Amino acid sequence: MTALASSWAAFTVHAALFLRPGGRLGLVLPAELLSVNYAAGVRQFLMERFRRVDLVMFTERVFPGVLEEVVLLLAEGYDEGPAGHFSVYQARNSSELNDLNLSHTWTPLRPGEKWTASIMGADALTAYTAMTSHDAFVSLEAWGDTTLGxxxxxxxxxxxxxxxxxxxxxxxxxxxxxxxxxxxxxxxxxxxxxxxxxxxxxxxxxxxxxxxxxxxxxxxxxxxxxxxxxxxxxxxxxVRDPWWRVPLVRPADLFITYMNADTPRITTNRAAVRHLNSVHGIYLAEQNVEIGRELLPLAALNSVTVLGAELVGRAYGGGMLKLEPREADRLPIPGPGTVTAVADSLRQIRTRVANRLRRGDLTGAVAIVDEVVLIGGLGISPDAVSSLRDARNVLAARRLARGAASGDRR
Structure with a gap:
């Protein structure tokens, strides 16, 4: 266990020892509380043991000279939980704490789940929740198995x-x-x-x-x-005999990148080659092979999926977005039925999207796919799609900023 993980574990122990029933808790905490895996126990503790949980987020640095982003945690009603949801308040800086306005409430699917989604604005959160709670989008795991190389x-x-x-x-x-x-x-x-x-x-x-x-x-x-x-x-x-005979994995149907400056990419393995552990392999379920190999890399370049990557992935050194197989399994992807329904339209835009990607224009590629999958196929309003794009840009900017800040500290 890392030192930071040990610190989060100690937090729950000390809070449980010193809080009385009905008690309140107020803390200034690193913003990593929202997203790191090793703080899952803290998030679960707060949601299960308190009657109410509030988060205050700041758009500016709160402490002069301190690079760490912080959130203000307010919890009340110890041992009167579970809270069920928490309320999010936005402030520019500490001078606005006396005049807070409720931004939105958010309910994690599981008590210890990452709270990164709570950073999104209400419109984006509503659109994202609507899409990912509907069978139009499924987890990548529903398409097949994602494995190491x-x-x-x-x-x-x-x-x-x-x-x-x-x-x-x-x-x-x-x-x-x-x-x-x-x-x-x-x-x-x-x-x-x-x-x-x-x-x-x-x-x-x-x-x-x-x-x-x-x-x-x-x-x-x-x-x-x-x-x-x-x-x-x-x-x-x-540990292998002979040492020079490397254990193999069979060629995957698709590759998915797991260290990303922008967003994970899914690529069809037309060359039928094996892969190293610098990428993951996706082995499609038999009923999904034909449509998945042809169109899943294209359909996955939509604003729901690229936003979902920021929510299920983790920030790594230098602001990279890392996606382990278990996290990739949870990536929201258009379902087989959704992809099949817009298959002809996806085929028509393939060349345009490929050209955008070749030029490094991920934003332009996503916009083209959004028109087909989200707006044309699922009837999402352009305003809702715009809110999803904005939310993804905010989360990506925060990730990159944290990476730059950690680089400065080193």
């Missing part, structure tokens, strides 16, 4: 570019085609065999050294180089 123990040794393969004289029986390490190449809608070939020609590692049975003479020589460099001493290598 191949763990080599030493990517620098095991992943090879075509040029290095040629220089080493390795044979096809020594190698397996892979999506290169990282996810920069997975920002479009598909990964195709021609695209993989181009990546390899540019020096990307598109092969995994993984002899299936007996290595070629060149393969044995490369194994000797690895042992001379001590590669076999890495933990993942020394």
């Amino acid at each position: 191949i763990v080599t123990g030493n990517n620098k040794y095991f992943t090879l570019s075509p040029a290095k393969v040629a220089a080493l004289g390795l044979k096809q029986r020594d190698l397996i085609r892979i999506s290169p390490p990282g996810s920069r190449h997975l920002r479009g809608l598909t990964l195709t065999s021609p695209a993989l070939k181009r990546l390899g020609a540019e020096g990307a590692a598109t092969y995994l050294f993984r002899p299936a049975k007996t290595p070629s003479p060149a393969g044995w020589a490369y194994i000797g180089e690895g042992e001379a460099a001590g590669v076999q001493e890495a933990y993942k290598c020394r």
